[in-house]
Amino acid sequence: MASLEQSRKLVTEIPGPASLELNKRRTAAVSHGVGVTLPVFAVRAGGGILEDADGNRLIDLGSGIAVTTIGNSSPRVVDAVRAQVAEFTHACFMVTPYEQYVAVAEQLNRITPGDSEKRSVLFNSGAEAVENAVKIARSYTHKPAVIAFDHAYHGRTNLAMALTAKSMPYKSGFGPFAPEIYRAPISYPYRDGLLDKELATDGEKAAARAINVIEKQVGSQNLAAVIIEPIQGEGGFIVPAEGFLPALVKWCRENNVVFIADEVQTGFARTGAWFACEHEGPSGIEPDLICIAKGIADGLPLSAVTGRAEIMDAPHTSGVGGTFGGNPVACAAALATIETIEQDGLIERAQQIERLLMEPLLRLQAADDRIGDVRGRGAMIAIELVKSGTAEPDPALTLKLANSAHAAGVIVLTCGMFGNVIRLLPPLTISDELLAEGVEVLTGILAEL
Incomplete structure (x- = not known):
């Protein structure tokens, strides 16, 4: 298999026509008890990128919920x-x-x-x-x-x-x-x-x-x-x-x-x-x-x-x-x-990813009082979102931020008892450039919201 280009690229809206067709089949065939965070259908993944059925390349900050830690389809x-x-x-x-x-x-x-x-x-x-x-x-x-x-x-x-x-x-x-x-x-x-x-x-x-x-x-x-x-x-x-x-x-x-x-x-x-x-x-x-x-x-x-x-x-x-x-x-x-x-030194890589994520997110927290807390270790970092000027959880803002990130081609997950936490779980094989781009997308969306 040819290696997957490590860049974000949007060919269609998210989800695109091929994913929408597959979603019709999913709705007809799969129990409605199974939820889907982002209804794009994966066809290839590797490094820090997931490619969908429409040819869109998304930055993967979820790793299939912390599973493909060493990158998808890792050669060994x-x-x-x-x-x-x-x-x-x-x-x-x-x-x-x-x-x-x-x-x-x-x-x-x-x-x-x-x-x-x-x-x-x-x-x-x-x-x-x-x-x-x-x-x-x-x-x-x-x-x-x-x-x-x-x-x-x-x-x-x-x-x-x-x-x-x-x-x-x-x-x-x-x-x-x-x-x-x-x-x-x-x-x-x-x-x-x-x-x-x-x-x-x-x-x-x-x-x-x-x-x-x-x-x-x-x-x-x-x-x-x-x-x-x-x-x-x-x-x-x-x-x-x-x-x-x-x-x-x-x-x-x-x-x-x-x-x-x-x-x-x-x-x-x-x-x-x-x-x-x-x-x-x-x-x-x-x-x-x-x-x-x-x-x-x-x-x-x-x-x-x-x-x-x-x-x-x-x-x-x-x-x-x-x-x-x-x-x-x-x-x-x-x-x-x-x-x-x-x-491949991936334990040390996780430590690097912590620094690469925490520095811009802590700067963002200092500038935006809707970020109540930034926390985590290694490539397991979270942003807790609250209503401006308070510590009251803001699940609505969290959902908007996640959905807008998905539309922009960045896969993020939410969590937390109050539904107000964005969690970042990138594969350890992601490039510094993709990681920075993913954070920039989130920062830009949060400013717009």
């Missing part, structure tokens, strides 16, 4: 997948195992935080990883309850929906949900600071608030696990105050509670480290269990739970697994993804 991944498909596409690991699964587990045990002996188990999706992490924690502790946090997002299966905070569109009308799920307050520096300046900067104080709720409403003697995204994804790219996560880990260790880091969106070099947990405290935190998906296999369905060996080995034999878990083609893609991140 393409080669590895082709070679594996030619050998075999499936041989259920629980029936006749194969080396590719073992190799991925070995690599995950190596690159995840901490020096303790580890084990891994492979699945298909982030929600599946989350559900199995909870199963493993309950098996290890012989306790039932699980704590999740305000603004959390953990997936769309029944237990994952129970853990997820936001009702619409993820939970509304789909209950009843799994029991023994409780919620505690997150550290949300921007919003906490509106009430208590100290709470915004003192993570230990924010953790004490959460632990107080946990002890009073659940009790550690009943609690199997605390599950948290080190940077919340769908919740609004909320980066907790320094000290919050280490204090939670310390409390969990003292109370025989399993600390689960949901790194589905933050993992695999996205934040300028292999995992976002590595940014916490002087030398990072070591979760007991870590949930991995999204960026793990450059777009092929794969997920994992990796963690301390004694916890991971707690379930009885055949207690975890699944027909497609650790599919050999997805495993080949994951091994090539890890190699690409290490060989």
Whole structure:
């Protein structure tokens, strides 16, 4: 395949006639329960560009929701997948195992935080990883309850929906949900600071608030696990105050509670480290269990739970697994993804992208009081929009900004409990020029609005 030209180009309006025709077919054939952010139909993607059915080239600041972190159709991944498909596409690991699964587990045990002996188990999706992490924690502790946090997002299966905070569109009308799920307050520096300046900067104080709720409403003697995204994804790219996560880990260790880091969106070099947990405290935190998906296999369905060996080995034999878990083609893609991140210096690239995004966005924030907060790490940056002169969320402005960016050929995503956050998740292979152009487009639109 000829390489995709790395420039934004609009041939038609967005969406164009070919995409509109395909949308008619989609409406007739696909469940209306599936939403679409931007109704252009992709035909090619790579670097920092996605090309649609009309030949429009769009700047990709979404990476398929943080999945194509190493760029779409990354060369090592393409080669590895082709070679594996030619050998075999499936041989259920629980029936006749194969080396590719073992190799991925070995690599995950190596690159995840901490020096303790580890084990891994492979699945298909982030929600599946989350559900199995909870199963493993309950098996290890012989306790039932699980704590999740305000603004959390953990997936769309029944237990994952129970853990997820936001009702619409993820939970509304789909209950009843799994029991023994409780919620505690997150550290949300921007919003906490509106009430208590100290709470915004003192993570230990924010953790004490959460632990107080946990002890009073659940009790550690009943609690199997605390599950948290080190940077919340769908919740609004909320980066907790320094000290919050280490204090939670310390409390969990003292109370025989399993600390689960949901790194589905933050993992695999996205934040300028292999995992976002590595940014916490002087030398990072070591979760007991870590949930991995999204960026793990450059777009092929794969997920994992990796963690301390004694916890991971707690379930009885055949207690975890699944027909497609650790599919050999997805495993080949994951091994090539890890190699690409290490060989091409993409962790350092994520750190560069943070600087390239934060500098112009912070300047913009200083000049425009509708930008309440700019936050994030690596290539995971968010803008929280508020009504001028207030801290009141402005979801209408956020939607207008996103829709206008789409019309101008820049793919951005929204998120946040109040629907007022623009999230930027560029592939790490995007050029400096495309990144700058994407931000310029957003800046120009915001000025017009």
